Amino acid sequence: MPTVLVPLAQGCEELEAVTIIDLLRRASITVVTAGLDEQPVKASRGVMLIPDTTLDKVLTTSFDMIVLPGGLAGAENLNRDARIHHLLKQLFQQGQYVAAICAAPTVLANAGLLDHKKATCYPNSLKPQQYPTIQLIDAPVVIDDKVITSRGPGTAMDFALQLIEQLVGKTIREQVETGLVRPH
Template identity: 65%
Template sequence: MARVLIPLAQGCEELEAVTVIDLLRRAGVEVVTAGLEEGPVTCSRGVVLVPDTTLEAVLGDDFDMVVLPGGLPGADHLNEDPRIIRLLRQMADQGKYTAAICAAPKVLARAGLLQGRRATSYPGVLDALDLPDTVRDEEAVVADDRVITSRGPGTAMDFALELIEKLAGRDQRATVEAALVRP
C-alpha cells in the first residue's frame, strides 16, 4: 500500500487538504497528516484540523509521496520551513513523488524541483518567481514525471484523482471517481 505524507501548516487551504486526504484514503492509500508543530491546525477559512502527528516525528519515515496543500499563509509557512525543503529534495533524489496545489508549488520551486519542468499553480504564484526554466501551464493538473501540481480549491478533486492514479493505478482512480458521482 502506498504511503503519503501531507504536512499541514497554519493557514492551509482546508478544501485542498481535506479533499486530498479523503480521496486518497478512499483509494486505500495510507495518509499521514503532520503538523509543522504540535496541536491543531487552523486553516485559512477557520476550519480546525487535527494532524495525526508532527512533522518532526515522521521525518525519518518512508513515504511514496509528499503532498503540499496551498492556501495562505499556509504555503508561506511550508516555504519557510527548512525541514520541508530538505524533505522535498530527499523525496526527489529518491525518485519519489512530490505534489503541490494552489500557492504551494512555490515551495517545490524553492526546493529546485520545478527547474526544467511544466507546472501550474494558483494564478500569479509561479509568475511572481524567477523561474526561467519552468514552463507555466494553466491546466487544472500538470504531471511532469514525478512532480504534480494543480491550480487551486476548484481543482482539488482532479488533483487528488491524479495522485490516486499515480499511486494506485487507473482502475483504482476510476473506482474512486465513480463513487463520487461526478458529472
C-alpha cells in the same frame, strides 16, 4: 499500499487538504497528516484541523509521495520550514513523487524541484520573470515525471484523483471517482 505525507501548516487551504486526504484514503492509500508543530492547524477559512502527528515524528519515515496543500499563508509557512525542503529534496532524489496545489508549487520551486519542468499553480503564485526555468501551463493538473502540480481549490478533486492514478493505477482511480458520483 503506498504511504503519502500531507504536511499541514497554519493557514493551509482546508478544501484542498481535506479533499486530498479524503480521496486518497478512499483509495486505501495510507495518508499521514503532520503538523509543523504540536498545535491544531487553523486553516485559511478558520476550520480547525488536527494532524495525525508532527513533522518531527515522521522525518525518518519512508513515504511514496509528499503532497503540499495550498493556501497562501499555508504555503508560506511550508516554504519557511527547512524540514519541508529537506523532505521534498530527499523524496525527489529517491525517485518518489512530490506534489503541490494552489500556492504550494512555490515551495517546490524554491526547493529547486521545478527547474526545467512543466507546472501549474494558483494564478500569479509563480511569476515567469522570477522563475524563468519553469514552464508554466494553464491546466487543472500538470504532471512532469514525478512532479505533480495543480491550480487551486476548484481543481482539488481532479488533483487528488490524479494522485490516486499515479500511485495505484487507473482502475482504482475510476472506482473512487464512480463512488463520488462526479459528472463526466
